[in-house]
Structure formats: structure tokens, C-alpha cells
Amino acid sequence: MTISLFSGQGSQYTGMGLDLAAADPSLDYIYETASSVLGFDLKKIIAESDAETLSRTIYAQPAIMATSLVCLEAAKKKGYTYEGVAGHSLGEYAAMVAAGMLSLEDGFKVIKARAEAMDKAAQNAEGAMCAVLKISAEEVEKLCEETEGYVVPANYNSTLQTVIAGEKAAVAAAAEAAADKKARAKMLAVASAFHTKLMQPAADEFYEAVKDVKFSEPKCKFFSNVLGAELTDFSDMPALLAKHIVSPVRFTAELAQMQEQGFDTFVEFGPKNVLTGLVKKTLSDVTAKHCENCATLSEVTA
Helix, strand or coil, X not given: CEEEEECCXXXXXXXXXXXXXXXXXXXXXXXXXXXXXXXXXXXXXXXXXXHHHHCCHHHHHXXXXXXXXXXHHHHHHCCCCCCEEEECCCHHHHHHHHCCCCCHHHHHHHHHHHXXXXXXXXXXXXXXXXXXXCCCHHHHHHHHHHCCCCEEEEEEEECCEEXXXXXXXXXXXXXXXXXXXXXXEEECCXXXXXXXXXXHHHHHHHHXXXXXXXXXXXXXXXXXXXXXXXXXXXXXXXXXXXXXHHCCECHHHHHHHHHXXXXXXXXXXXXXXXXXXXXXXXXXXXXXXXXXXXXXXXXXXX
16 A cells, blocks of 8 residues: 655755646646745745745745645656555645645645744744654653753654754753764754744644634545544544644654555655655665655656
8 A cells, every 4th residue: 555745844945846847837736826825926935045045934834835745746647546645744734635634725724824823933932953863762752851941852753763842952951962872963954843832822823723724534544643643533623733733743653553554655745855764764664755856756656
């Protein structure tokens, strides 16, 4: 069985996915729908922005989502099919569109609300994030508990990669302690401590903005970062997605359950191949591919 994965924030780069739209101009409807909702020319932002501008949450989130959906639609036109979807953080929103839970227009309305709320909260919260590699998630959890100040695991990415987040001083202290344990600690270029309680103002604002949006049941299996498992209760998606903003991303647990359910082909849609790498580091006896441009499209649909 095949599952489609969707990239998270931080993977953006100038010009991402635009060669696919150039090769098939009919894909422009995705950018046009996004731009209509967002109130700015998203395709132009992707094509012309420098790295610093594109990394701003209000641009990065819809830009990555649009790129992921352009990649997916290009693959579907060549016969690609899938039985499940999942995303990493931001990627869950492209996954919801891919699963038929949200229309394309509503998908961008929801991501606009999320990006604006998170951007505002990030400007008001002195937070940081750091990837800790080469030690287990359990060791990282213990390390956070022993560090003075607020720092917690935010992304469980693979068996040997956990992202921590929280107050800047606490994150720096935890990173130093990790280095003492022969782990590798890499600070991330993000605006604040996403997926922690520092984002609670964003979660509250986001919920108010999307509480009346219509979510449908998915047409395929949908896996949730909050649960680290397949989601089967879709009765209050606005509340779950608000919780998602302040909860850790349990991606490792999701991958394990996907494999248990029989998924053996993992295809990532969106810029770079971060999730593809995490799949390869976490699971054995599976196929992992990614699609971000014309060259990689042919590998996915061959």
C-alpha cells in the first residue's frame, strides 16, 4: 500500500515546484486559488523572494502547502494513487486537502489563519528549537526534565532525532547538555518554539478563526501528529488542529503504525526530501521516494 507524505516548515526554497507548473500550466489553479484567499500573489512570492522572506511563517506555510499540492496533482495526472496520507506539522494541512477533508479553497483559508496566528505568537514569544541527534527520544526527554527552565520535546522525528523547543535559554542549556552526552545538537532557523505551550495564543486565535469551517471525513486513511496514530474521530477538527499547534509531532509513532497497517511505499510531496530521510532512518523493508520537481516526478510515477 502507498501513503502520501507532505513536507513541513523549514523545507522551503525559492522557486520550489515551479518547473512542474511551467511544464503543465493547468496546475496554476492551485496558486490562483491560494492567492485569491491569501490576498497576495503566492506564485510570485515563491519565484522571487529571498530565503529570509520566504522563511516567514505567513509565506512559508502556504507556499509549502501549494508546492506539495502541485507536486501531488502532477503525479496524479500520471496515474499515481494512494491509500493513506500524513504530514509533518504544517504538512497535515496539505494531507487534509489530499484526503478530501478540506476543499482547496478552505485548505488555504485554514492555513492562512494558522500562519497569521503563529506568526503573531512567534513575534511575542522568545522561543527556540533545536534538533538533537544520535541519542534516543527517552534520553532527550530525561535531558529536558533535568534542564532548568521550559524546554520540551516538540518533534519526534526518528529513533535518533528529536527536536526540542521552549525558552531560548533553556533550549541552549539543553543543547549544551546533549553535546556533553556525545549527541549532536543543531539549532533550527525558526521564529519561535512551535508545538509548545508558547504557541497557546496562536492556538486560541486559530480556533476562533476556523471553528465554523466544514471538514469532511477523509476518502483514505489519515494519520495524526497529535495522536501518533490513525485518526478515526473527525467530529471536532478545529479543536484537534488547535491542539496540534501546542502538541508534539509524534511522527515516529505514526510511521510505525503505518507499517503495521501494511503501508510499504512512502511518497513525500513537497520541497526537499526531509520526510523521506526520516522514513529511511526509522523503518526497514519499505520504499521511500519524494517528488518536488520534474526530475523526481518521473521517479515517483515510473
